[in-house]
Amino acid sequence: KQEVTQIPAALSVPEGENLVLNCSFTDSAIYNLQWFRQDPGKGLTSLLLIQSSQREQTSGRLNASLDKSSGRSTLYIAASQPGDSATYLCAVSLNTGNQFYFGTGTSLTVIP
Amino acid sequence: NAGVTQTPKFQVLKTGQSMTLQCAQDMNHNSMYWYRQDPGMGLRLIYYSASEGTTDKGEVPNGYNVSRLNKREFSLRLESAAPSQTSVYFCASQEGYGNTIYFGEGSWLTVV
Numbered sequence: 001k002q003e004v005t006q007i008p009a010a011l012s013v014p015e016g017e018n019l020v021l022n023c024s025f026t027d028s029a030i031y032n033l034q035w036f037r038q039d040p041g042k043g044l045t046s047l048l049l050i051q052s053s054q055r056e057q058t059s060g061r062l063n064a065s066l067d068k069s070s071g072r073s074t075l076y077i078a079a080s081q082p083g084d085s086a087t088y089l090c091a092v093s094l095n096t097g098n099q100f101y102f103g104t105g106t107s108l109t110v111i112p
Numbered sequence: 113n114a115g116v117t118q119t120p121k122f123q124v125l126k127t128g129q130s131m132t133l134q135c136a137q138d139m140n141h142n143s144m145y146w147y148r149q150d151p152g153m154g155l156r157l158i159y160y161s162a163s164e165g166t167t168d169k170g171e172v173p174n175g176y177n178v179s180r181l182n183k184r185e186f187s188l189r190l191e192s193a194a195p196s197q198t199s200v201y202f203c204a205s206q207e208g209y210g211n212t213i214y215f216g217e218g219s220w221l222t223v224v
Contacts, residue, residue, distance in 0.1 A: 004154075031210050043116075043202055043215035044155075051210070089154070091213075098143070098162050098209055099170055102155040 002027045004092055006103035013080055014111050021075040021106045023090035028068050031093045035064050035075050038087045038105065047088075048075070052095075080110045114138050118203050118216035125193045125223045133188040133219050135203030143206040144186035145170075145213070146178060148199040155202065161186055162209070193223040 003026040013019050023033070032051045036044040048057045048064040050073070056065040063076040073090055087107045091100040116137045125131055137144065142163045147155040157170030159178040167178050175197060177189045186205075190197055203216040 034213065036215075041218075043217045044204075046212045046214065049212050091155075093210060098160060098168070099145070099157045100155075100213065102147075104152060104154040 002030075002092060002094060002101040004090060004101050004103040006088075006090060006106050008106060009104070010107040010109075012109040012111060015080060015082060017080050017110075018076070018078050019080055019108070021077070021088050021108070023073040023075070023103055025071045025073075025092050025101070027092075027094060028071050029095050030068060031095050033064075033066055033073050033090060033092045034100070035062075035073075036089045036091065038089060040086075044089065077108075080108075082110045082112050084108060085110050116203055116205055116214050116216035118201075118219050120219060121217065122220045123222070125190075125221065127193060127195060127223060129193050130189065130191050131193065131221075132190075133201055133203070133221075134185070135187065135216060136185045137203075137205040137214070138184065139205060139207070139214065140183065141205040141207050141214075142183070143208060144180065145204040145206070146176075146186070146188045147202045147204065148172065149202060149218075150199050158188065158201075190221075193221075195223045197221065198223045 035047045061078040087105040089105040091102045145160045146158040161180040164183045201219045
């Protein structure tokens with residue numbers, strides 16, 4: 001079974017700082033990986049989707065990288081803002097099967 | 113611009129009662145999912161439907177049933193609610209495996 005780990009569980013940074021969130025997975029036979037944002041009391045919003053053949057994806061201040069062989073992905077947030085405060089989750093799908101495996105997320109607080 | 117709509121948003125049940133969570137998507141997606149989210153355990157898949165007319169068990173199906181009523185709607189039924197089913201339930205949809213997954217806003221269920 002695919003195990004997905006996100007460390008740290010919580011992170012607090014001052015506004016303007018660049019930061020990196022980590023995601024690791026045990027089975028490298030992944031189909032793709034997605035990063036999500038979840039605000040308190042809300043559903044998940046997809047931020048970036050990386051196919052297994054890709055190394056990175058970028059959207060605005062966000063950049064996600066994927067190293068399949070080492071079982072790792074990172075989400076880089078540039079020039080953090082208080083509005084970035086949320087929980088960030090990664091999820092991987094495998095080449096076989098039909099589901100995503102989620103990490104437990106990193107709760108990010110950006111301090112003004 | 114509805115996306116994925118879940119009802120109800122909040123529900124309190126007594127042990128042994130039954131209820132159905134409703135989910136509808138307006139994006140003409142083939143695949144639909146039901147997840148539960150519990151503190152410290154991430155999101156776990158209950159059931160999924162890869163296409164209209166098909167349903168399959170996920171990681172934690174015990175105590176639940178589902179119906180893919182048509183391409184738009186996917187309902188989750190608790191036949192005899194138990195306190196262990198207290199959780200936040202999320203419906204999600206996807207055009208096809210490997211595409212971006214879209215979530216509803218969640219349904220908060222408490223079983224007393």
